[in-house]
Amino acid sequence: MPKLDYNRKMPRLDMNPMVDMAFLLVTFFMLTTQFKMDEPVEVSTPASHSEIKLPETDLMTIYVSDEGEVFFSVVDQLDRVNLLRRVASRHELEFSAEETQAFKVTSGFGLPMNELGAFLSLPVRERKAFDQPGIPFDSTQNELLEWVVMARATNPRIRVAIKGDREAPYAVVKRLIKLLVDNKITRFNLITDLERDAV
Amino acid sequence: MAKEDRRSIQKYSFGRKDINIDMTPMTDLAFLLLTFFMLTTTLSKLQTMEIVMPLPAEEQDQEQAVKESKALTLVLADDDKIYWYQGITDAVVDTTSFGENTLHKLLVEKNESIEDMVILIKPQDDSHFENLVDILDEMHLSHTNRYAIVDFTDEDQQIIDKSGL
Helix, strand or coil: CHHHHHHHHCCCCCCHHHHHHHHHHHHHHHHHCCECCCCCCCCCCCEECCCEECCCCCEEEEEECCCCCEEEEECCHHHHHHHHHHHHHHHCCCCCHHHHHHHHHCCCECCCHHHHHHHHCCCHHHHHHCCCCCCCECCCCEHHHHHHHHHHHHCCCCEEEEEECCCCEHHHHHHHHHHHHHCCCCEEEEEEEECCCCC | CHHHHHHHHHHHCCCCCCCCCCCHHHHHHHHHHHHHHHHHECCCCCEEEEEECCCCHHHCCCCCCCCHHHEEEEEECHHHEEEEEECCCCCCCEEEECCHHHHHHHHHHHHHHCCCCEEEEEECCCCEHHHHHHHHHHHHHCCCCCEEECCCCHHHHHHHHHHCC
């Protein structure tokens, strides 16, 4: 009999409301979530008070790493394919179907054009670990300009965003801005984090 | 004995079947999913700062000249340092830093004292991207409407060198 008493005292928790709530939250997160994009290079963006949201489509992003290396990325996958095709025909490069597919799903890259093919034929895992040297971007060999111009030709509505690291040297940013302005891209976005003032 | 008890109770409540489903595993699952989505999601969308640069000088009708008395130059240097001076001839160079009581205060003061002030932002090559973003942000916060990002030149270097700061 004492055993029975003990069982009777076991509290019964009604789990239904808890399940309701948990699934409500799950639904919310599932609908609002946007998976973190793979980034070609790790960049810690500076903070600002600007509250303009970054557009999600028709966007090319130029990354500037803390060491001043430049990476390039286009958001839309279809644009990526067209871009690669355009660049390949212009520079007489050949990309296989697998390489094109790899380019389509790679968020960004930072390599000279002639090394791109070899990079794209690597397995995914090795591609992620690959230390990319950045896109050549100086007066003698300006491939970045090529990519930007081609991306604009591929998608005329495309906008330019610069995602610079806090520590990115201004010398590189200056050259980048000059390159854009010289090509009549006078309106562009600087990607920042939202700054929260300590209260 | 407990089983018997329950059965006897059920007999009394006609037509009502008391099915008890243990919800605990379901809660576990829901929270597992919840945790997954919470961790993978990027809640805050990236912010952006839109800047519009003027067209290159040769394509414009003329370069916009700025009255010397209305020009305030901010030179962004290494180590988050800012040199600032008003005008060009006999400019008195001073330093300041990013902050509520330093740069922000300076800008608000100058905004009031100089009518139609134009700020020339001249980042040195060894300054960082963060400095540029910070200063543009500060322009926005201090409601400075007229500013331009200008290349840092040798003349500016001379002005700073002369001041000895």
